[in-house]
Amino acid sequence: xxxxxxxxxxxxxxxxxxxxxxxxxxxxxxxxxxxxxxxxxxxxxxxxxxxxxxxxxxxxxxxxxxxxxxxxxxxxxxxxxxxxxxxxxxxxxxxxxxxxxxxxxxxxxxxxxxxxxxxxxxxxxxxxxxxxxxxxxxxxxxxxxxxxxxxxxxxxxxxxxxxxxxxxxxxxxxxxxxxxxxxxxxxxxxxxx
Amino acid sequence: xxxxxxxxxxxxxxxxxxxxxxxxxxxxxxxxxxxxxxxxxxxxxxxxxxxxxxxxxxxxxxxxxxxxxxxxxxxxxxxxxxxxxxxxxxxxxxxxxxxxxxxxxxxxxxxxxxxxxxxxxxxxxxxxxxxxxxxxxxxxxxxxxxxxxxxxxxxxxxxxxxxxxxxxxxxxxxxxxxxxxxxxxxxxxxxxx
DNA sequence: TTGTTTCGTTCACCTAAGTTAATAAAATTC
DNA sequence: GAATTTTATTAACTTAGGTGAACGAAACAA
Numbered sequence: 001x002x003x004x005x006x007x008x009x010x011x012x013x014x015x016x017x018x019x020x021x022x023x024x025x026x027x028x029x030x031x032x033x034x035x036x037x038x039x040x041x042x043x044x045x046x047x048x049x050x051x052x053x054x055x056x057x058x059x060x061x062x063x064x065x066x067x068x069x070x071x072x073x074x075x076x077x078x079x080x081x082x083x084x085x086x087x088x089x090x091x092x093x094x095x096x097x098x099x100x101x102x103x104x105x106x107x108x109x110x111x112x113x114x115x116x117x118x119x120x121x122x123x124x125x126x127x128x129x130x131x132x133x134x135x136x137x138x139x140x141x142x143x144x145x146x147x148x149x150x151x152x153x154x155x156x157x158x159x160x161x162x163x164x165x166x167x168x169x170x171x172x173x174x175x176x177x178x179x180x181x182x183x184x185x186x187x188x189x190x191x192x193x
Numbered sequence: 194x195x196x197x198x199x200x201x202x203x204x205x206x207x208x209x210x211x212x213x214x215x216x217x218x219x220x221x222x223x224x225x226x227x228x229x230x231x232x233x234x235x236x237x238x239x240x241x242x243x244x245x246x247x248x249x250x251x252x253x254x255x256x257x258x259x260x261x262x263x264x265x266x267x268x269x270x271x272x273x274x275x276x277x278x279x280x281x282x283x284x285x286x287x288x289x290x291x292x293x294x295x296x297x298x299x300x301x302x303x304x305x306x307x308x309x310x311x312x313x314x315x316x317x318x319x320x321x322x323x324x325x326x327x328x329x330x331x332x333x334x335x336x337x338x339x340x341x342x343x344x345x346x347x348x349x350x351x352x353x354x355x356x357x358x359x360x361x362x363x364x365x366x367x368x369x370x371x372x373x374x375x376x377x378x379x380x381x382x383x384x385x386x
Numbered sequence: 387t388t389g390t391t392t393c394g395t396t397c398a399c400c401t402a403a404g405t406t407a408a409t410a411a412a413a414t415t416c
Numbered sequence: 417g418a419a420t421t422t423t424a425t426t427a428a429c430t431t432a433g434g435t436g437a438a439c440g441a442a443a444c445a446a
Contacts, residue, residue: 062336069332084325091332117310124313127320132277134324138331139262139284142367143255146403166424174335179403181425186402339433359394372433374395379432 002029004052005102008075012122019116026112028102032095038103039080039093046086046106050077054099055163059171060091068168071096071160077126096164146175147183194222197245198295201268205315212309219305221295225288231296232273232286239279239299243270247292248356252364253284261361264289264353270319289357339368340376 002024009015015023029052032038039045041061049056051072058070058078069091072078082089083106113120141149150173153160161169170180195217202208208216225231225247232238234254242249244265251263251271262284265271275282276299306313334342343366346353354362363373 058332060332060336067336069335070328079321079325081325081329084321090329113314117313120310120313120317121306124317124320127317127324128272128277131320131324131327132272132274134327134331135263136274136283138327138334139251139253141331142262142334142364143253143260165422167422171335176404177424178405178426182403185425358392360392369434370394371396371435375433378395 004100005050009122012125013118019118022112022115026104026108028104028108030101030103032099032101034095034098036095037092038095038101039082039089039091041090041092042088044082044086044088045080046083047103048077048079048083048105048109049093050102050104051075052100052102054101055096056093056099056101057096057164057168058091058093059168066168066171068171071164071168071172073157073159073163077130096168141174146173146179147187149173150180150183151187194245194293197293198243202315205318206311212311215305215308219297219301221297221301223294223296225292225294227288227291229288230285231288231294232275232282232284234283234285235281237275237279237281238273239276240296241270241272241276241298241302242286243295243297244268245293245295247294248289249286249292249294250289250357250361251284251286252361259361259364261364264350264357264365266350266352266356270323289361334367339366339372340380342366343373343376344380 002020005023006015006020032054038049038056039047049072051074053074056072056078057068058072059066059068061067070078078093080089080093081087081091109119109123113123140152144152153169153173164172166180167177170177173180175183195213198216199208199213222245231242231249232240242265244267246267249265249271250261251265252259252261254260263271271286273282273286274280274284302312302316306316333345337345346362346366357365359373360370363370366373368376
């Protein structure tokens with residue numbers, strides 16, 4: 001289980017055995033069942049999550065409706081807004097599938113950074129890259145139509161369409177489930193005509 | 194000029210005089226005229242920008258049309274995707290008003306981090322906060338209509354409406370200039386009826 | 387100053403997404 | 417395995433954004 005994480009980290013920097021042991025000793029790996037809610041609206045939490053296997057999802061409840069804004073799958077991490085800003089959470093994080101995750105909290109990180117400054121470099125680089133990536137994705141979202149976004153998802157994250165219920169995908173694409181159904185039918189029509 | 198920057202940084206961590214001098218010696222402050230293009234599509238650059246005064250803007254040219262996706266004003270910074278990922282830029286960065294900016298490059302940052310590890314902590318914290326903020330803004334965008342986004346902009350960044358031409362605001366809101374015109378007329382109608 | 391370009395608004399028409407509701411299909415629960 | 421809940425589809429109707437075009441106002445340039 002740990003090796004999945006270390007393989008991932010080694011893409012950014014190789015870790016010594018000592019450094020690996022420090023991480024293992026933190027006892028941050030956990031197995032979570034589908035449907036588990038890791039964070040609730042209004043909750044204060046300083047936990048960050050990293051997905052080794054499975055799928056997590058961020059959603060809001062607005063006017064009684066679930067609005068899904070993000071999915072996190074293998075090798076993706078979430079540092080929730082509430083953990084960074086020490087404010088109650090605006091959203092929920094739940095587990096779409098049975099998953100294996102790494103859950104760390106800010107204190108663990110701070111003490112880790114003190115012992116091994118390279119951890120901080122690692123986190124800075126990862127944050128910077130995630131920020132740049134998240135802005136690219138936002139730009140792509142803004143500059144395309146729901147249909148283009150759906151087709152793009154089909155290309156870039158085809159697994160999501162299999163793993164995730166359609167009503168969650170719909171709000172992730174910024175539309176209603178009905179519109180997504182219609183949109184898909186429209187695409188099939190185009191192909192066969 | 195430097196003091197604007199140091200006041201800002203002091204919100205995250207106080208700097209010693211020595212540290213301040215290191216920053217000043219980097220000679221990173223510059224004054225840029227309205228209309229200056231700081232980054233072009235296709236260009237490789239490792240420069241990041243921080244706005245002390247004025248306004249920068251990111252835009253794409255898609256099918257010959259400008260699509261503005263972001264504005265950066267006082268105390269906001271951009272680390273362009275191309276600088277982080279060492280790839281040619283997908284977008285342009287231009288100067289909406291005469292501005293005073295800090296332009297730093299990745300080498301400067303790396304050498305700075307080596308001399309003063311606290312700079313890295315500063316950058317990590319700022320990146321993490323920016324990431325969290327950018328995801329909140331994305332979520333807000335996804336979960337609201339163009340009209341709500343416009344009204345929200347009116348509340349949260351009223352200055353932008355004064356500083357920026359409307360056709361740039363329109364694509365920032367994800368709609369055409371015509372739709373923005375209509376949308377504004379609709380809001381006035383609602384108020385007066 | 388005049389001519390030119392850019393910008394914002396308005397209109398008519400088109401298209402696609404939202405809404406409400408009914409129904410079918412699939413997944414869960416007991 | 418039957419009952420219940422959840423999820424997906426379809427349809428009719430409404431609403432709002434996209435498109436193309438025309439016009440006036442403002443900004444800019446010669």
